[in-house]
Amino acid sequence: MARRTIQRLAAVGGIVGMVVASGATAAHAAPDGLTVVATRHSLLGTHTWYQQTYRGVPVLGGYYATHTDTRTGTTSIQDGRFAIKGTPAGSAAFARNRAESAVTGRLAGSLVRSAAAVIVPGDTAKLGWLVLTDTRGGSVQTVVDAASGATLSEKSAVKEVNGSGQVFSPNPVVTLQNESLKDTTSAGTFTAAYKTVTLTQLTSGVTTLRGAYASNQSSSGVTSSTRTYTYTRAQAGFEQTMGYYSITSAQEYIQSLGFTDVNNSAQKYKTTGYTDDNSYYDPSTDQITFGTGGVDDAEDAEIIWHEYGHAIQDAQVPGFGSSSQSGAIGEGFGDYWAYTMSSAVSTNTTAVPLVCIGDWDAVSYTSTTPHCLRRIDGTKVYPGDFENEVHADGEMWSRALYDISTALGRTNANTVILEAQFNFTAGTTFAAAANATVSAAQSLYGSAAAASVKAAFQARGFI
Template sequence: MMKRLAAIGSIVGLVIVASGSAAHAAPDGLTLVATKHSLLGTHTWYQQTYNGVPVLGGYYATHTDRAGATAVADGRIAIKGIPARSAAVAQGRAESSVTGRLAGTLLRSRAVIVPGDTAKLGWLVLTDTARGTVESVVDAASGTTLSEKSTVKEVDGSGQVFSPNPVVTLQNESLKDTTAASTFTAAYKTVTLTQLTSGVTTLRGSYASNQSSSGVTSSTRAYTYTRAQAGFEQVMGYYSITSAQEYIQSLGFTDVNNSAQKYKTTGYTDDNSYYDPSTDQITFGTGGVDDAEDAEIIWHEYGHAIQDAQVPGFGSSSQSGAIGEGFGDYWAYTMSSAVSTNTTVTPLVCIGDWDAVSYTSTTPHCLRRIDGTKVYPGDFENEVHADGEMWSRALYDISTSLGRATANTIILEAQFNFTPSTTFAAAANATVTAAQTLYGSTAATAVTAAFHARGFI
């Protein structure tokens, strides 16, 4: 059944006005939304309408100061064409299609005019989902989704972490998992937990989502724990993942794993961690030193999530698998370099020097180093972690030559052009091309030299 626009407009034309003022329609297709009073004047906001239906993004405002002078902010949008006056797709049908697809619950919906080259009549549907409210706009003529976005606002909290780990902070290679708790006091750091989802009390935000059993909650968003408490590793995961994504965003990338990365720090008792692309989740083991107590381990695993987000199914061959492990080690290095000092006790090229105390006897304790001298193909072992040391060394040399920001911009950009089963040579050449395109021949020469030294090109 077709629902007439007149009936729609009579419903959606109702607005709530701030401070209990009566709603009224202003001339020229404007409806009063709110009147606000500041220290210096009065501010009145209107919603643009077309035939009584709100126009998405259209507004008009007046700002009147104490002397009576008025400034106007005119955000009205030209309506091109003639939007349909009736909906071929009923409101209920639009609602059910959106809520079913998002596996959520309907909050409310209304008719809207969608501006564009040809304006359209649409349904704006707000859905409550597991990740907050989603705003969808459905074409009232065809039922297709015209736009969709999260309306969730982000808030900050606080937490206690190691940054990046106690071995580095205390410059103490003798630390063990069983070392007295008081020894670690000076290693803790209070940090701001950014991007937390408003309205929830868990460690869930724009870039990280805690999936641990008995996930910690805080009504004040203060998450302060010690390593003896399960909440500590959960905070470490949230903070380390979020800081990594924020750094990526600072380089200008808005679509490199730009989502809430799921992670879990409980339930897996092995001294190991892994990223599972089938569930898009990182799981941190609790054997030996809990892996999530070492931010360098977190950043390594996040490296796998980054590449999988850029190239679905990445790492399906021995060489691409090695590239994945090498990038993960390099990513741990580059993130750690921003919060650590390079010393002879804990050199930056030593990755995972806290986690590694449980399974290494020599110092410095390292999961792996990224300054090795292996060269392809003579040192190729067909084992991704060992072979990844060649790739991480090349990336390390690029960073040393070009600087952290330039190198990482090149490296991340190049990875968009990798294939799931890429070879060392193909990936190296893609990185050279990215360097040339972004920064010119000097950068490309430095990248070429780094890969040539490892035998890749």
């Protein structure tokens, strides 16, 4: 149905970036005013991160990174430097020891280490003191204006505590193997579908669903001083808990594959205020919004994982999905990501097949069974079945990824797929993205794996 478009809003704004010619090195590519912070090695590359400085003082949040492909020597760059507006003070009227004592006294804590001078970017850049305080609730990072002593910002620096919550895993249709469920089915029918889970990575010192990998932005966000979030689907807190758990578990799975920089941040999400039967990821705000029409979308983890798929790709390739073919790749990957995450917690049966995506959410707008938003085992082939509609055309891409998973196994397939996406462009074509995936398979697992990946894309007409 038209309203069920589970979409990704078009990216706005430019992308800062460049490519250095083959043979260039990170050291040669980096401009002045940078200090090396760390060098890391991924599956196929070397990544060097730099701290931006201004007159030798670190710029808060300013970074520069180089990513060198170990196969070709080509280096790409991410430039996160800030423009320094105005002229920050060269010396502090409010002394370092005054900033330290003021902050630690107010927080009733002790100094972790001596405060550091930083440049705070903004409409008018300022010189500040970065104070790290050890408190009963964990470390707190405070930035103090070095001119006036005013607090410019403050946040907890600890992000790894656990809580518990009640969720569907992935949804009641799958768990109960019951395609007759409806949004209006009596509450008691769902009792056996609920599961108590550990909520990991919660931010220490707060009582809301905020953590290292997910951040609840819903209005009237639920709170718990004991970090226990147990609700039923009749309560708004249930969808908020579903969002936190599903997003966090997806990121933890990604990291288990060896990737530490694939949307490795607190993904914002919202489960209230949008009454359409639809959901979307908006790259301009980096937020996922789930609709409450029909079955609330965030009651179905497969819908959550689909939207998180868009956030993954946007994090890997800023602005991804700017053409009809790359948009279709985005929708296809989102459906595949829902499938692969669900496959770890679901039973595949004829009545409720794993290849059917969103089978709980879809009961509100489909009449045939199994209820599916879309399937990933279709037979469409490019270009004959190309409709220039990203959701319909995405079914070709998701089928190719499904075949790759079948051929290589879940772990190897997802490692190849995620690695390949780093090399996509925002407006990539089917052919270019398919060839990049074949190349990643060759580099990671050899010729046999590459041949299987190539065969999957050839079967869909992409190469």
